[in-house]
Amino acid sequence: MKIRRLGLALALTVWGTALSFGMAHAAEDTLYHDLGERPGITQIVNNMVAHFLTDDRIKEHFEDTNIDRLKGMLVDYFQKTVGGPDVYKGTNDMSVVHRGMHLRNSDFNAVVEDLQKGMDEAHVPFATQNRFLALLAPKQKAIVSR
Amino acid sequence: MRFVFLSALLLCAAVAVPAYADDAQPANPSLLDKGMALFDAGKLLATGGVSQLEGAGGGGLSAWALISGYGTRDGVGINGHVTYVDVNDYSLWSEGAAIGLFDRVELSYAHETFDTEDVGTALGLGKNYKFDLDVYGAKVKLIGDAVYDQDTLLPQIAVGIQYKMNNRGALLHAIGAKHADGTDYYIAASKLFLAQSLLVNATLRETKANQFGILGFGGDKHGDYSTQFEGSAAYLFSRNFALGAEYRTKPDNLGIAKEDNVWDLFAAYFFNKNISLTAAYVDLGNIVIKDHQHGVYLSLQAGL
Numbered sequence: 001m002k003i004r005r006l007g008l009a010l011a012l013t014v015w016g017t018a019l020s021f022g023m024a025h026a027a028e029d030t031l032y033h034d035l036g037e038r039p040g041i042t043q044i045v046n047n048m049v050a051h052f053l054t055d056d057r058i059k060e061h062f063e064d065t066n067i068d069r070l071k072g073m074l075v076d077y078f079q080k081t082v083g084g085p086d087v088y089k090g091t092n093d094m095s096v097v098h099r100g101m102h103l104r105n106s107d108f109n110a111v112v113e114d115l116q117k118g119m120d121e122a123h124v125p126f127a128t129q130n131r132f133l134a135l136l137a138p139k140q141k142a143i144v145s146r
Numbered sequence: 147m148r149f150v151f152l153s154a155l156l157l158c159a160a161v162a163v164p165a166y167a168d169d170a171q172p173a174n175p176s177l178l179d180k181g182m183a184l185f186d187a188g189k190l191l192a193t194g195g196v197s198q199l200e201g202a203g204g205g206g207l208s209a210w211a212l213i214s215g216y217g218t219r220d221g222v223g224i225n226g227h228v229t230y231v232d233v234n235d236y237s238l239w240s241e242g243a244a245i246g247l248f249d250r251v252e253l254s255y256a257h258e259t260f261d262t263e264d265v266g267t268a269l270g271l272g273k274n275y276k277f278d279l280d281v282y283g284a285k286v287k288l289i290g291d292a293v294y295d296q297d298t299l300l301p302q303i304a305v306g307i308q309y310k311m312n313n314r315g316a317l318l319h320a321i322g323a324k325h326a327d328g329t330d331y332y333i334a335a336s337k338l339f340l341a342q343s344l345l346v347n348a349t350l351r352e353t354k355a356n357q358f359g360i361l362g363f364g365g366d367k368h369g370d371y372s373t374q375f376e377g378s379a380a381y382l383f384s385r386n387f388a389l390g391a392e393y394r395t396k397p398d399n400l401g402i403a404k405e406d407n408v409w410d411l412f413a414a415y416f417f418n419k420n421i422s423l424t425a426a427y428v429d430l431g432n433i434v435i436k437d438h439q440h441g442v443y444l445s446l447q448a449g450l
Contacts, residue, residue: 106188
Protein backbone atom coordinates (compact mmCIF):
# COMPACT_ATOMS: atom_id res chain seq x y z
CA MET A 1 0.00 0.00 0.00
CA LYS A 2 2.87 2.29 0.89
CA ILE A 3 4.47 1.67 -2.51
CA ARG A 4 1.20 2.44 -4.27
CA ARG A 5 0.80 5.71 -2.37
CA LEU A 6 4.37 6.60 -3.18
CA GLY A 7 3.76 5.81 -6.83
CA LEU A 8 0.61 7.92 -6.89
CA ALA A 9 2.43 10.80 -5.22
CA LEU A 10 5.19 10.46 -7.81
CA ALA A 11 2.67 10.48 -10.66
CA LEU A 12 1.01 13.62 -9.32
CA THR A 13 4.40 15.27 -8.81
CA VAL A 14 5.41 14.54 -12.39
CA TRP A 15 2.08 15.93 -13.57
CA GLY A 16 2.35 19.04 -11.41
CA THR A 17 5.98 19.67 -12.28
CA ALA A 18 5.29 19.34 -15.98
CA LEU A 19 2.43 21.81 -15.60
CA SER A 20 4.39 24.43 -13.64
CA PHE A 21 7.44 23.93 -15.85
CA GLY A 22 5.42 24.67 -18.94
CA MET A 23 3.69 27.69 -17.41
CA ALA A 24 6.92 29.19 -16.09
CA HIS A 25 8.66 28.70 -19.39
CA ALA A 26 5.86 30.30 -21.34
CA ALA A 27 6.05 33.42 -19.21
CA GLU A 28 9.77 34.05 -19.28
CA ASP A 29 11.27 36.35 -21.90
CA THR A 30 9.55 37.03 -25.19
CA LEU A 31 8.97 34.52 -27.91
CA TYR A 32 10.38 37.02 -30.41
CA HIS A 33 13.70 36.84 -28.63
CA ASP A 34 13.59 33.04 -28.28
CA LEU A 35 13.01 32.59 -32.02
CA GLY A 36 16.19 34.55 -32.74
CA GLU A 37 14.50 37.89 -33.48
CA ARG A 38 14.25 38.99 -37.12
CA PRO A 39 17.30 37.05 -38.40
CA GLY A 40 16.10 33.84 -36.70
CA ILE A 41 12.57 34.23 -38.03
CA THR A 42 13.93 34.96 -41.53
CA GLN A 43 15.93 31.74 -41.36
CA ILE A 44 12.86 29.78 -40.22
CA VAL A 45 10.76 31.23 -43.07
CA ASN A 46 13.45 30.49 -45.67
CA ASN A 47 13.69 26.90 -44.44
CA MET A 48 9.90 26.49 -44.33
CA VAL A 49 9.25 27.93 -47.81
CA ALA A 50 11.97 25.67 -49.26
CA HIS A 51 9.95 22.75 -47.87
CA PHE A 52 6.68 24.15 -49.29
CA LEU A 53 8.14 24.13 -52.79
CA THR A 54 9.17 20.48 -52.64
CA ASP A 55 6.16 19.23 -50.65
CA ASP A 56 3.97 17.23 -53.04
CA ARG A 57 0.98 17.79 -50.80
CA ILE A 58 0.97 21.58 -51.16
CA LYS A 59 3.52 22.77 -53.75
CA GLU A 60 0.84 23.35 -56.39
CA HIS A 61 -0.46 26.27 -54.32
CA PHE A 62 2.80 28.15 -54.87
CA GLU A 63 3.14 27.72 -58.65
CA ASP A 64 2.16 31.32 -59.41
CA THR A 65 3.48 32.82 -56.19
CA ASN A 66 6.10 35.55 -55.96
CA ILE A 67 8.29 33.64 -53.51
CA ASP A 68 10.40 36.59 -52.35
CA ARG A 69 7.26 38.59 -51.60
CA LEU A 70 5.73 35.58 -49.81
CA LYS A 71 8.82 35.21 -47.64
CA GLY A 72 8.82 38.91 -46.78
CA MET A 73 5.14 38.84 -45.79
CA LEU A 74 5.63 35.70 -43.70
CA VAL A 75 8.60 37.17 -41.83
CA ASP A 76 6.65 40.37 -41.13
CA TYR A 77 3.56 38.44 -40.04
CA PHE A 78 5.44 35.96 -37.86
CA GLN A 79 7.53 38.61 -36.08
CA LYS A 80 4.37 40.63 -35.40
CA THR A 81 2.58 37.51 -34.11
CA VAL A 82 5.35 36.80 -31.58
CA GLY A 83 5.65 40.35 -30.31
CA GLY A 84 8.30 41.73 -32.67
CA PRO A 85 8.76 45.48 -33.29
CA ASP A 86 8.32 45.66 -37.07
CA VAL A 87 5.27 46.57 -39.10
CA TYR A 88 3.20 43.93 -40.87
CA LYS A 89 1.50 45.65 -43.81
CA GLY A 90 -0.75 42.75 -44.81
CA THR A 91 -4.20 41.96 -43.48
CA ASN A 92 -4.56 40.09 -40.22
CA ASP A 93 -7.66 38.34 -41.49
CA MET A 94 -6.30 34.97 -42.59
CA SER A 95 -9.53 34.09 -44.41
CA VAL A 96 -8.85 37.05 -46.74
CA VAL A 97 -5.20 36.09 -47.22
CA HIS A 98 -6.17 32.52 -48.21
CA ARG A 99 -9.34 33.39 -50.14
CA GLY A 100 -9.93 31.21 -53.19
CA MET A 101 -7.27 28.67 -52.24
CA HIS A 102 -9.84 26.09 -51.08
CA LEU A 103 -7.50 24.69 -48.45
CA ARG A 104 -8.21 21.49 -46.61
CA ASN A 105 -7.27 20.69 -43.06
CA SER A 106 -4.55 18.35 -44.33
CA ASP A 107 -3.05 21.32 -46.28
CA PHE A 108 -2.94 23.37 -43.09
CA ASN A 109 -1.24 20.52 -41.25
CA ALA A 110 1.24 20.01 -44.09
CA VAL A 111 2.23 23.67 -43.68
CA VAL A 112 2.58 23.13 -39.93
CA GLU A 113 4.84 20.13 -40.54
CA ASP A 114 7.00 22.14 -42.96
CA LEU A 115 7.23 24.94 -40.40
CA GLN A 116 8.25 22.40 -37.75
CA LYS A 117 10.98 21.06 -40.06
CA GLY A 118 12.12 24.62 -40.74
CA MET A 119 12.34 25.32 -37.02
CA ASP A 120 14.21 22.04 -36.42
CA GLU A 121 16.76 23.11 -39.03
CA ALA A 122 17.08 26.48 -37.33
CA HIS A 123 17.71 24.63 -34.03
CA VAL A 124 14.63 26.07 -32.31
CA PRO A 125 13.95 23.97 -29.19
CA PHE A 126 10.76 21.89 -29.30
CA ALA A 127 9.11 23.73 -26.38
CA THR A 128 9.78 27.10 -28.08
CA GLN A 129 8.34 25.74 -31.34
CA ASN A 130 5.15 24.82 -29.50
CA ARG A 131 4.80 28.29 -27.95
CA PHE A 132 4.92 29.71 -31.48
CA LEU A 133 2.57 27.08 -32.93
CA ALA A 134 0.09 27.78 -30.13
CA LEU A 135 -0.28 31.32 -31.52
CA LEU A 136 -0.77 30.08 -35.09
CA ALA A 137 -3.05 27.09 -34.40
CA PRO A 138 -6.25 29.14 -33.89
CA LYS A 139 -5.85 30.55 -37.45
CA GLN A 140 -6.85 27.09 -38.74
CA LYS A 141 -10.53 28.06 -38.63
CA ALA A 142 -9.99 31.04 -40.95
CA ILE A 143 -7.49 29.38 -43.27
CA VAL A 144 -9.20 26.02 -43.90
CA SER A 145 -12.16 26.75 -46.14
CA ARG A 146 -13.42 23.35 -47.23
CA MET B 147 -3.80 -15.87 -33.67
CA ARG B 148 -2.06 -13.12 -31.74
CA PHE B 149 1.05 -13.39 -33.89
CA VAL B 150 -0.94 -13.49 -37.10
CA PHE B 151 -2.59 -10.25 -36.01
CA LEU B 152 0.72 -8.67 -35.07
CA SER B 153 2.25 -9.71 -38.39
CA ALA B 154 -0.71 -8.26 -40.27
CA LEU B 155 -0.26 -4.99 -38.39
CA LEU B 156 3.40 -4.73 -39.29
CA LEU B 157 2.68 -5.70 -42.90
CA CYS B 158 0.09 -2.91 -43.17
CA ALA B 159 2.63 -0.45 -41.84
CA ALA B 160 5.33 -1.73 -44.19
CA VAL B 161 3.01 -1.25 -47.16
CA ALA B 162 1.86 2.15 -45.99
CA VAL B 163 5.24 3.76 -45.43
CA PRO B 164 6.41 3.57 -49.07
CA ALA B 165 2.90 4.60 -50.19
CA TYR B 166 3.36 7.93 -48.42
CA ALA B 167 6.79 8.39 -49.93
CA ASP B 168 5.25 8.27 -53.41
CA ASP B 169 2.79 11.14 -53.33
CA ALA B 170 2.39 11.46 -57.11
CA GLN B 171 -1.26 11.67 -58.12
CA PRO B 172 -2.28 9.34 -60.94
CA ALA B 173 -3.85 11.13 -63.93
CA ASN B 174 -7.04 9.05 -63.81
CA PRO B 175 -7.56 7.99 -60.24
CA SER B 176 -9.42 4.69 -59.94
CA LEU B 177 -12.04 4.07 -57.30
CA LEU B 178 -9.36 2.30 -55.28
CA ASP B 179 -7.05 5.32 -55.55
CA LYS B 180 -9.89 7.59 -54.46
CA GLY B 181 -10.61 5.25 -51.56
CA MET B 182 -6.98 5.17 -50.52
CA ALA B 183 -6.85 8.96 -50.75
CA LEU B 184 -9.32 9.03 -47.85
CA PHE B 185 -6.45 7.76 -45.70
CA ASP B 186 -5.05 11.27 -45.78
CA ALA B 187 -2.77 10.84 -42.73
CA GLY B 188 -3.32 14.57 -42.45
CA LYS B 189 -3.41 14.92 -38.68
CA LEU B 190 -0.29 15.97 -36.82
CA LEU B 191 1.88 13.29 -35.29
CA ALA B 192 0.63 11.87 -31.97
CA THR B 193 -2.67 13.79 -32.13
CA GLY B 194 -4.60 10.56 -32.54
CA GLY B 195 -3.41 9.31 -29.17
CA VAL B 196 -2.83 5.60 -28.71
CA SER B 197 -5.22 2.70 -28.06
CA GLN B 198 -6.33 2.21 -24.49
CA LEU B 199 -6.92 -1.24 -22.99
CA GLU B 200 -10.54 -1.40 -24.16
CA GLY B 201 -9.70 -0.27 -27.70
CA ALA B 202 -10.73 3.38 -27.67
CA GLY B 203 -8.37 6.18 -28.61
CA GLY B 204 -6.74 7.34 -25.41
CA GLY B 205 -3.84 6.62 -23.15
CA GLY B 206 -3.20 3.16 -21.76
CA LEU B 207 -5.98 3.00 -19.19
CA SER B 208 -8.14 6.03 -19.92
CA ALA B 209 -10.32 6.92 -22.88
CA TRP B 210 -9.67 10.37 -24.36
CA ALA B 211 -11.82 12.70 -26.44
CA LEU B 212 -9.39 12.47 -29.37
CA ILE B 213 -10.53 10.44 -32.38
CA SER B 214 -8.19 7.54 -33.08
CA GLY B 215 -6.03 7.54 -36.20
CA TYR B 216 -4.61 10.19 -38.51
CA GLY B 217 -7.59 10.98 -40.72
CA THR B 218 -8.52 14.67 -40.78
CA ARG B 219 -12.09 15.94 -40.99
CA ASP B 220 -11.87 15.01 -44.69
CA GLY B 221 -10.45 11.54 -44.21
CA VAL B 222 -10.35 8.29 -42.30
CA GLY B 223 -7.68 6.48 -40.33
CA ILE B 224 -7.46 2.92 -39.12
CA ASN B 225 -5.15 1.28 -36.66
CA GLY B 226 -4.65 -1.91 -34.75
CA HIS B 227 -3.05 -2.54 -31.43
CA VAL B 228 -1.51 -5.38 -29.49
CA THR B 229 -1.10 -4.77 -25.77
CA TYR B 230 0.49 -6.95 -23.14
CA VAL B 231 0.18 -6.34 -19.42
CA ASP B 232 2.18 -8.43 -16.98
CA VAL B 233 1.64 -7.89 -13.25
CA ASN B 234 2.83 -10.06 -10.36
CA ASP B 235 0.24 -12.83 -10.50
CA TYR B 236 -1.71 -12.21 -13.71
CA SER B 237 -1.19 -11.27 -17.33
CA LEU B 238 -3.45 -9.78 -19.96
CA TRP B 239 -3.43 -9.46 -23.72
CA SER B 240 -5.53 -6.96 -25.60
CA GLU B 241 -5.74 -6.93 -29.38
CA GLY B 242 -8.00 -4.72 -31.37
CA ALA B 243 -8.65 -2.24 -34.09
CA ALA B 244 -10.16 1.20 -34.39
CA ILE B 245 -11.33 3.35 -37.25
CA GLY B 246 -11.59 7.12 -37.08
CA LEU B 247 -14.12 8.65 -39.48
CA PHE B 248 -13.67 12.28 -40.49
CA ASP B 249 -12.16 13.16 -37.13
CA ARG B 250 -15.68 12.92 -35.76
CA VAL B 251 -16.62 9.28 -35.10
CA GLU B 252 -14.51 6.43 -33.80
CA LEU B 253 -15.50 2.76 -33.92
CA SER B 254 -13.39 0.25 -32.07
CA TYR B 255 -13.11 -3.38 -31.14
CA ALA B 256 -10.82 -5.06 -28.64
CA HIS B 257 -10.45 -8.58 -27.43
CA GLU B 258 -8.94 -9.00 -23.99
CA THR B 259 -7.61 -12.25 -22.56
CA PHE B 260 -6.94 -12.27 -18.84
CA ASP B 261 -4.75 -15.14 -17.64
CA THR B 262 -5.04 -16.14 -13.97
CA GLU B 263 -1.76 -18.10 -14.17
CA ASP B 264 -1.12 -19.86 -10.81
CA VAL B 265 -4.05 -18.09 -9.13
CA GLY B 266 -6.30 -20.24 -11.31
CA THR B 267 -4.87 -23.30 -9.57
CA ALA B 268 -5.31 -21.75 -6.11
CA LEU B 269 -8.97 -20.97 -6.86
CA GLY B 270 -9.59 -24.48 -8.17
CA LEU B 271 -10.22 -23.22 -11.70
CA GLY B 272 -7.08 -24.76 -13.15
CA LYS B 273 -3.71 -23.26 -13.98
CA ASN B 274 -3.85 -20.47 -16.57
CA TYR B 275 -7.64 -20.26 -16.38
CA LYS B 276 -8.56 -17.42 -18.74
CA PHE B 277 -11.32 -14.86 -19.03
CA ASP B 278 -12.05 -13.48 -22.48
CA LEU B 279 -13.71 -10.14 -22.99
CA ASP B 280 -14.95 -8.60 -26.25
CA VAL B 281 -15.36 -4.84 -26.25
CA TYR B 282 -17.24 -2.96 -28.98
CA GLY B 283 -16.80 0.79 -28.76
CA ALA B 284 -18.11 3.94 -30.40
CA LYS B 285 -17.18 7.54 -29.73
CA VAL B 286 -18.44 10.82 -31.15
CA LYS B 287 -16.68 14.15 -30.89
CA LEU B 288 -19.21 16.77 -29.83
CA ILE B 289 -17.41 20.10 -29.64
CA GLY B 290 -14.00 21.72 -29.53
CA ASP B 291 -10.70 20.83 -31.06
CA ALA B 292 -7.95 19.76 -28.67
CA VAL B 293 -5.20 20.94 -31.04
CA TYR B 294 -6.42 24.07 -32.85
CA ASP B 295 -8.42 25.79 -30.12
CA GLN B 296 -5.34 27.35 -28.53
CA ASP B 297 -7.11 30.68 -28.04
CA THR B 298 -9.70 29.29 -25.64
CA LEU B 299 -9.72 27.00 -22.61
CA LEU B 300 -12.55 24.96 -24.11
CA PRO B 301 -11.43 21.33 -24.45
CA GLN B 302 -12.39 18.83 -27.11
CA ILE B 303 -15.36 16.91 -25.73
CA ALA B 304 -16.56 13.51 -26.86
CA VAL B 305 -19.06 10.93 -25.65
CA GLY B 306 -18.50 7.22 -25.96
CA ILE B 307 -19.98 3.83 -25.32
CA GLN B 308 -18.31 0.47 -24.75
CA TYR B 309 -20.31 -2.73 -24.87
CA LYS B 310 -18.41 -5.54 -23.16
CA MET B 311 -19.10 -9.25 -23.28
CA ASN B 312 -17.40 -11.77 -20.99
CA ASN B 313 -17.24 -15.48 -21.93
CA ARG B 314 -17.36 -16.84 -18.35
CA GLY B 315 -20.99 -16.19 -17.44
CA ALA B 316 -21.56 -19.22 -15.17
CA LEU B 317 -18.42 -18.61 -13.12
CA LEU B 318 -19.12 -14.88 -12.87
CA HIS B 319 -22.57 -15.55 -11.43
CA ALA B 320 -21.00 -17.98 -8.95
CA ILE B 321 -18.67 -15.28 -7.62
CA GLY B 322 -21.50 -12.78 -7.24
CA ALA B 323 -21.42 -10.80 -10.48
CA LYS B 324 -24.87 -9.87 -11.77
CA HIS B 325 -24.14 -9.97 -15.51
CA ALA B 326 -21.67 -11.36 -18.00
CA ASP B 327 -22.08 -8.34 -20.25
CA GLY B 328 -22.43 -4.66 -19.66
CA THR B 329 -22.26 -1.24 -21.24
CA ASP B 330 -20.04 1.65 -20.16
CA TYR B 331 -20.94 5.23 -21.07
CA TYR B 332 -18.38 7.98 -20.88
CA ILE B 333 -17.81 11.63 -21.55
CA ALA B 334 -14.23 12.70 -22.15
CA ALA B 335 -12.53 16.08 -22.35
CA SER B 336 -9.08 16.48 -23.86
CA LYS B 337 -7.04 19.64 -24.15
CA LEU B 338 -3.61 20.21 -25.61
CA PHE B 339 -1.93 23.13 -23.85
CA LEU B 340 0.40 23.55 -26.80
CA ALA B 341 2.41 26.47 -25.44
CA GLN B 342 3.15 24.27 -22.42
CA SER B 343 3.62 21.08 -24.50
CA LEU B 344 1.09 19.43 -22.22
CA LEU B 345 -1.91 17.23 -22.99
CA VAL B 346 -4.53 16.87 -20.25
CA ASN B 347 -7.56 14.58 -20.21
CA ALA B 348 -10.45 13.98 -17.89
CA THR B 349 -13.18 11.38 -18.33
CA LEU B 350 -16.32 10.47 -16.43
CA ARG B 351 -17.50 6.91 -16.93
CA GLU B 352 -20.80 5.32 -15.95
CA THR B 353 -20.05 1.65 -15.43
CA LYS B 354 -20.98 -1.56 -13.67
CA ALA B 355 -17.80 -3.33 -14.73
CA ASN B 356 -15.77 -5.31 -12.18
CA GLN B 357 -12.05 -5.13 -13.06
CA PHE B 358 -12.87 -3.53 -16.46
CA GLY B 359 -15.46 -6.30 -17.05
CA ILE B 360 -13.00 -9.18 -16.65
CA LEU B 361 -14.95 -10.16 -13.51
CA GLY B 362 -18.34 -9.35 -14.99
CA PHE B 363 -20.75 -6.52 -14.28
CA GLY B 364 -22.47 -5.48 -11.07
CA GLY B 365 -22.11 -7.49 -7.90
CA ASP B 366 -23.59 -8.69 -4.63
CA LYS B 367 -22.24 -5.62 -2.82
CA HIS B 368 -23.36 -3.07 -5.39
CA GLY B 369 -25.32 -3.90 -8.50
CA ASP B 370 -26.01 -0.65 -10.25
CA TYR B 371 -24.08 1.90 -12.26
CA SER B 372 -21.61 4.17 -10.54
CA THR B 373 -19.72 7.20 -11.84
CA GLN B 374 -15.98 6.74 -12.16
CA PHE B 375 -13.17 9.13 -13.08
CA GLU B 376 -10.20 8.88 -15.42
CA GLY B 377 -7.53 11.54 -15.46
CA SER B 378 -4.30 11.73 -17.38
CA ALA B 379 -1.61 14.14 -18.43
CA ALA B 380 1.26 13.81 -20.88
CA TYR B 381 4.22 16.10 -21.40
CA LEU B 382 5.54 16.21 -24.95
CA PHE B 383 9.32 16.15 -25.07
CA SER B 384 9.44 16.08 -28.85
CA ARG B 385 7.06 15.41 -31.73
CA ASN B 386 7.81 11.71 -31.23
CA PHE B 387 8.06 11.28 -27.51
CA ALA B 388 5.72 11.84 -24.57
CA LEU B 389 5.83 10.94 -20.89
CA GLY B 390 2.71 10.88 -18.81
CA ALA B 391 0.64 9.53 -15.98
CA GLU B 392 -2.89 8.20 -15.72
CA TYR B 393 -5.29 7.49 -12.90
CA ARG B 394 -8.56 5.60 -13.17
CA THR B 395 -11.10 4.87 -10.47
CA LYS B 396 -13.15 1.66 -10.52
CA PRO B 397 -16.26 0.49 -8.69
CA ASP B 398 -16.02 -2.05 -5.87
CA ASN B 399 -19.07 -4.24 -6.50
CA LEU B 400 -18.05 -7.75 -5.51
CA GLY B 401 -18.18 -9.11 -1.97
CA ILE B 402 -15.51 -11.76 -2.58
CA ALA B 403 -12.69 -9.34 -3.38
CA LYS B 404 -11.82 -5.71 -2.88
CA GLU B 405 -11.26 -3.72 -6.07
CA ASP B 406 -8.79 -0.81 -6.21
CA ASN B 407 -8.24 2.21 -8.38
CA VAL B 408 -5.43 1.95 -10.90
CA TRP B 409 -2.69 4.21 -12.23
CA ASP B 410 0.27 4.15 -14.54
CA LEU B 411 3.31 6.11 -15.66
CA PHE B 412 3.81 5.82 -19.40
CA ALA B 413 6.25 6.65 -22.17
CA ALA B 414 4.97 6.75 -25.73
CA TYR B 415 7.21 6.86 -28.77
CA PHE B 416 5.74 7.68 -32.18
CA PHE B 417 8.13 6.36 -34.85
CA ASN B 418 5.90 7.94 -37.50
CA LYS B 419 2.17 8.13 -38.25
CA ASN B 420 2.16 4.37 -38.84
CA ILE B 421 3.80 2.92 -35.76
CA SER B 422 3.93 3.83 -32.10
CA LEU B 423 5.08 2.01 -29.01
CA THR B 424 3.87 2.66 -25.46
CA ALA B 425 5.58 1.31 -22.37
CA ALA B 426 4.27 1.85 -18.87
CA TYR B 427 4.63 0.95 -15.26
CA VAL B 428 1.13 0.03 -14.15
CA ASP B 429 -0.36 -0.52 -10.71
CA LEU B 430 -3.66 -2.41 -10.73
CA GLY B 431 -3.96 -2.79 -6.94
CA ASN B 432 -5.86 -5.78 -5.54
CA ILE B 433 -7.20 -8.39 -7.99
CA VAL B 434 -9.20 -11.15 -6.24
CA ILE B 435 -6.85 -12.94 -3.81
CA LYS B 436 -3.70 -11.10 -4.81
CA ASP B 437 -2.87 -7.60 -3.63
CA HIS B 438 -0.34 -5.05 -5.00
CA GLN B 439 -0.57 -6.13 -8.60
CA HIS B 440 1.95 -4.00 -10.45
CA GLY B 441 4.11 -4.53 -13.48
CA VAL B 442 4.66 -3.62 -17.10
CA TYR B 443 2.34 -2.49 -19.85
CA LEU B 444 3.57 -2.68 -23.43
CA SER B 445 1.52 -1.65 -26.44
CA LEU B 446 2.34 -1.62 -30.11
CA GLN B 447 0.10 0.29 -32.46
CA ALA B 448 0.19 0.35 -36.24
CA GLY B 449 -2.10 2.03 -38.69
CA LEU B 450 -2.78 4.02 -41.83
